[in-house]
Amino acid sequence: xxxxxxxxxxxxxxVTAALLVPLAACGxxxxxxxxxxxxxxxxxxxxxxxxxxxxxxxxxxxxxxAVYEKEHSGTKVHFSFAGSQxxxxxxxxxxxxDAVVTADTKTMDGIKVDVGTPTVIAKNRLVxxxxxxxxxxxxxxxxxxxxxLKVVLAAxxxxxxxxxxxxxxxxxxxxxxxxQEPNVRAVLSKVELGEADAGLVYxxxxxxxxxxxxxxxxxDAQNAVASYPAATLSTSQHAAAAAAFVKWLSTPEAQQIxxxxxxxxx
Numbered sequence: 226x227x228x229x230x231x232x233x234x235x236x237x238x239x240v241t242a243a244l245l246v247p248l249a250a251c252g253x254x255x256x257x258x259x260x261x262x263x264x265x266x267x268x269x270x271x272x273x274x275x276x277x278x279x280x281x282x283x284x285x286x287x288x289x290x291a292v293y294e295k296e297h298s299g300t301k302v303h304f305s306f307a308g309s310q311x312x313x314x315x316x317x318x319x320x321x322x323d324a325v326v327t328a329d330t331k332t333m334d335g336i337k338v339d340v341g342t343p344t345v346i347a348k349n350r351l352v353x354x355x356x357x358x359x360x361x362x363x364x365x366x367x368x369x370x371x372x373x374l375k376v377v378l379a380a381x382x383x384x385x386x387x388x389x390x391x392x393x394x395x396x397x398x399x400x401x402x403x404x405q406e407p408n409v410r411a412v413l414s415k416v417e418l419g420e421a422d423a424g425l426v427y428x429x430x431x432x433x434x435x436x437x438x439x440x441x442x443x444x445d446a447q448n449a450v451a452s453y454p455a456a457t458l459s460t461s462q463h464a465a466a467a468a469a470f471v472k473w474l475s476t477p478e479a480q481q482i483x484x485x486x487x488x489x490x491x
Contacts (some may be wrong), residue, residue, distance in 0.1 A: 308408035343454035
């Protein structure tokens with residue numbers, strides 16, 4: 226009997242051991258999964274922001290974005306540049322973005338139901354862009370009324386186009402443009418390529434092509450001041466990160482980057 230009992234105990238032990246092996250294996254896999262989760266938790270994915278910005282901010286925002294990403298390693302900023310009227314249309318259509326910066330307060334006011342409280346981050350002024358060396362010897366706004374000149378302006382629906390019309394109307398000048406462009410960079414391009422003798426652009430845009438165009442200053446009394454408001458979008462999926470970026474645009478560091486590009490204090 227004792228041998229039979231002993232044999233049964235041994236058999237039971239073998240069966241128990243066999244059952245425990247897969248359980249132990251499962252337990253080992255769970256530990257590995259936990260370790261993997263901890264490791265992945267240590268390097269969280271970056272928050273990706275999409276900022277809709279006026280064309281005239283193209284160069285300076287690329288620099289500002291690089292600085293911001295360096296200081297905020299958990300955030301990646303993507304920019305989409307276009308004329309402010311195009312940006313407003315995108316916002317109304319529910320474009321998947323987090324913040325918007327326009328080149329005038331009027332456009333921003335038109336989408337106030339879609340954004341948070343705007344903050345003006347910079348200002349700008351107009352200049353007359355001419356070919357390098359100013360071959361037509363343009364000295365001021367009145368020269369743009371010369372019918373022999375090929376002048377290009379932005380469309381009146383665009384902020385820079387409205388500012389252009391404002392300053393020309395104030396001087397009672399009848400300027401007939403050879404074309405009306407969708408944004409300020411398109412105006413600048415026409416002058417750069419020699420397709421126009423002159424065009425009204427922001428001072429900061431002319432400064433991006435010093436070897437291709439000259440900038441003729443317009444006296445303050447005849448000029449217009451462009452304001453750049455920035456705001457978060459109410460549909461943003463990263464509200465806190467978007468608000469942090471918009472707030473950063475008013476910091477001394479961001480303002481210095483804007484000043485270096487020729488933008489004026491807000």
